[in-house]
Structure formats: structure tokens, C-alpha cells
Amino acid sequence: MDAAVNTQVVVDSNEDETVAQEPELEQMRSTLEEAIVETRSKTLENRTRLPRLALSKRNRAVVRALNPMLVTYLEASRDLCETDSILFGAALAVCRIIGAKLSTARRATGQSSAIPAWRIIIEKRIAKARDLIGRLICFRSGNTRPRIVPTVVAEAVRRAPNWKFRA
Template structure:
């Protein structure tokens, strides 16, 4: 699948090799998300707003067009966008906690 990549002038430091790696991570994340039950999706982390993070998102946006145009319903669109969010986390090397994994529980008494 050939995708057209449009790079903003702010992103001119990214070379095509980096964009291909990003595309690969995006495709992998979307494929994994499609085959994964909703309950098993990883929890997404909040990534801070920065110029570098925005650059990653701006670079992935044109890559999503092909997937979104082929989307047939809202559920599929949700899977694509969730896969894109997972890809951004992976590109930024954020470790995603898997759903259903034991998490550290607070011993504080709820208000």
C-alpha cells in the first residue's frame, strides 16, 4: 500500500527513513488493534504537548487518510484512530500498560 506523505516545513528534519519507520509502526499498531478485543486494548498514556510530539502527529496525519477513507463504520474508524494513538506512543518510546494487568492500587480511603 503506497501512501502519500506530506511533510510540513517544520518537519523538514525528518528523513524518509524515519517516515518509513513511523509508517511501519502505524500499520503494525492498526493491524494489532483490529485483531484485539476491546477489553485487551492497552491503556494510552498522556503525552505532553511539545513541538517534537506535534511533529510526530503531523507526520502521521496524512498516512491515516488512506485508512480512514476505507473505513466503513464508526467502530472501524475508532480502531484506526486508537491504532494511530498507540503508534504515537510507540514512536515516542512510551511504555503502554496492557489492560487487565495488575496496577498499583492506592490504599487511600476514597473521599
Template sequence: MRSILEESMLERRSMPLENRPRLPRIPLSKRNRAVVRALNPMLVTYLEASRNLCEMDSTLFGAALAVCRILGAKLPISGRATQQSSAITAWRKIIEDHIAKARALIGRLTSFRSADIKQKLTERIDDLKQKIAAWRKRIRRFSERSRWFNQNRLFQSDQKRLYKSLERQEVYGAGPGPDQADTVAFWRGLWSELVNHNEGPWMEVVASQSASVTPVDPITITPENVAEAVCRALTVQFEISSE
């Protein structure tokens, strides 16, 4: 057990954090707890000899790795998660290969264009260009769909991180602001000067149709009307609450 512990600590001591394997979750059981309790006294010497937090972190990680190896837990390959996240997806690589081959074929057809087969070559080149445009749209559509999927999943797991990723730095224009007199003159020209609008003949049609409509008598609301309405509302509310 001590040899496995020392081997694990020496193996992972100089390894960068991003290359460390993701340790699996160990279920709680009597056997697993016994292994952990047996390794705890062995760590005292290594922890006391640690000169900084980095060495202490390496020691603790090596101990956790030793526990996984003793229990026979399956460990992932180091750096696999980083490689997968930065790798190009298979479907995108296939489409990009199609685009590269189509562009190469367009170049060859353009170089061999002659007068007798010019029409056929032109049609073939146009067809390839349309395919390239369709493939590029497919890549854009799939990329947007993947981005939406990742954002939805991130929203369910970590909303703060999602909102932070959606933030964009606003760029304001540099330089002096507008002149105050010009600003006042601009808005005064919009709101203060009278303008005669030509509404067109439809206004005359509406006016002739509305001539026979009897206007509504003006309604004057007094403070007594407001007080009466408020008292009536309070009475209804009291009756409902008492029921």
C-alpha cells in the same frame, strides 16, 4: 514510522474495547507535534478505506498507539484495569482463608469428639466459631468502609453517577387496594369517637400545683394594632437604610 503505524493498527483491530490499554497523556512539545503531523497524512488512506465507525475507531486508536510507541511512552498491560477491578482484595482473601481453615478444623474436631475430651473440644469449637464470626464482621466492616470511600470519591468526581447508583427500584404490592368503606371506618374510629382517657394521679398533682397561678388576661389583636406594628417596622427599616 509507517511500519509502526501499520503494526499498531493490525494489532488492535480485532481487540475488544475493554481490553484496550489506557493510553498515557502525551505532553505538548515541538517533537511530539512533529510526530503527529507526520502521521496525519498517512491516516488519510486508512480512514477512506474504513467501512464503518468501528474500523475508523480502530484506525484512530492504532494511530494514537503508534504515536506513543514512537515517542517511547510507557503503556500499561492490556486488560489490567479490568482484572484489577474484578479481583478480590488481598486482605479479604487472607481473612477468607482463615475462615475456611477454621471451618475445616471445626469439622475434624467434631468428628473426633469423645466423652473424655468432650469439654475441651467443645471449648475449642466455640472459640473457633467466635473467631469466624469476628472475621466475618471484619470483612463486612472493611467492605462498608471501602464502599463509603468509593462513594465519597465518586461524589467528588461524578455526582450524577453516584446518585444513579444509589437509586433503588421501589416495589409496590400487587393486587386490589383496600376497601373504601373499611378505610373510612378505620379512620373514623380513630378521630370521631369519644374516648375517656385515664391520665393517672399525676394530672391531679399538676392541677393542684397550678391552682394558685393567676391566669393571663386574654389579648385581643385588632387590625389597628397590626397596622401600627407594620408602620413601626417600616420606619425602623427606612432609618437603617438611610444610615
């Protein structure tokens, strides 16, 4: 893999076409084959996440060099799933050749182990309410420390329009 990352692709600026040496093309072909084989053996959920790549001349040159190599794989594909794995393998090969940083995190699926945002928000509100209740109880019991009084005064001012006074 280190050899694939260090591959240099030469771009002719006049024609914007790839001019690559034969050893470099063979290295690209082997990287492509490895990536396709690796992708075929993994399920969709276990594939690595691919980064977005800039449309630079170098990146376009790598893609142009790999496009003709893909034809043989795509002609031999039997169904859509196999075509998908070939194309994902090609994208993975491009990332490896360019040297893009690949994420080790798995793709997000329908069920995530992360805590939902709505639950985090509700838990924060509960914690804030408990903190305020604790300070109000301390104030009612006679605690007039500088940390307690401003909180109670601010809460009283905030809730004053909602309070109904008895005559």
C-alpha cells in the same frame, strides 16, 4: 519495535513543521500499519491503556507526520468501529514512536475484579470495632496493661456525652 522507539524526528524551530527523512517516514508508516493491524484484532476490553502525552514540539511533530498517512486508512473505513480502531492504532503508533511507557493493564470495564471502596471501608470499621471490643473485654476482666488502659479511657471520654446515668 525497538527501531520505532529510537526514531528521531527533526523539528525546524522557525516554521514548527516536521522535517523528517524518508527512512524515518517509512519506519513511522510501518509502525502505524502494525499498530492498526494489532488494534483491529483486539476487542475494546483487551486494548492496552494509553498514557497522556505532553504537548511538546517533538510529540506534535510525530503527530503531524502521521496525520497524512492516516487519510488512506480513514477513507477506506466502512463503519464507526473500524474508524475507532484506526484512530486507536494511530495513537498507539504515536506512543511507540515517541517511546512512551505503555501500561500492560487492561482497560477498566463495568465489572471489575477489585474490591469496591465501600466494602474496604466497612471491613476496616469492623476490624477497628473488634479490636476495641477485645480491649474492653480485657479491661473488664482486670487487665490494666499500658496498652489497654489508654484505649479504654479514650473510648470512655469519647462516649461520655452519650451515656445516660441513672440517679
